[in-house]
Amino acid sequence: MDTEDEAVDGVFRALADKSRRALLDTLFARNGQTLGELCEGRGMTRQAVTKHLAILESANLIASVKRGREKLHYLNPAPIHEIGDRWISKYERTRLEALFDLKKALENDNEQ
């Protein structure tokens, strides 16, 4: 495991790609898919999908288990939680809560 900063760099790099985010969304919709399933309807070569999955896995955004000859891919939320904790909670939680309260207050006004 690299230093924490390098790990965070890896997560942001992995997320900085539309195709990789789409792969994560696909696993969010249905966890535990094979490479073949993840290639379906994606308009990408199997090699390209394999490469994206390897990047996501090295960033720990997905975990995989072997099942017979197949590899099943699972969404791993650990790094997202760490980023949320480090980059959202710490700086923004109070402000987000204030905005959320304001939004709620305004919406309630509209309903009356």
Place this chain on the structure above:
Amino acid sequence: MSNNGDERIVPPDLVYVFYIRSTAPKVWEALTSSEFTTKFFFGRTVESDWKQGSAWKMVMPDGALDVWGEVLISDPPKKLQVTWTVDWVDEADKTGPAIITYDIEQAGEAVKLTMTQHSDYAIARKYIQAGAQGWAIILSSLKSLLETGEPLVVKMAPPK
């Protein structure tokens, strides 16, 4: 289809991998002692001798039974596998237990903790999704507790 023994034919419902800057014995202790679980597992205590074949249970802060089961594999500090029956699930939704496996491996200066959830039964999707969210928070909080001495403070509604 080959099966190396450790691998189950039924695919897991969840696989979570956390890298924790700690040691395997500490991670084991955190998972199996109330002193730690009360801090990262929504205030719950755990009771068992954690030997293979023994019963185990998890109790809510108000003393109500939350989860119970049997220890299937106990290989401290490397592997713990338990059956997991949530006591308060609606009768209509009751199936067999889930099986929770913790694999704890040293990975450089960190510990790789893999939590896997299997079931031989089809568990209602709403429980899997609520559980997935809960597990992510619980394990993140465990990591925070072991690395910083403080758990995460997260508000979460119970599964609906």
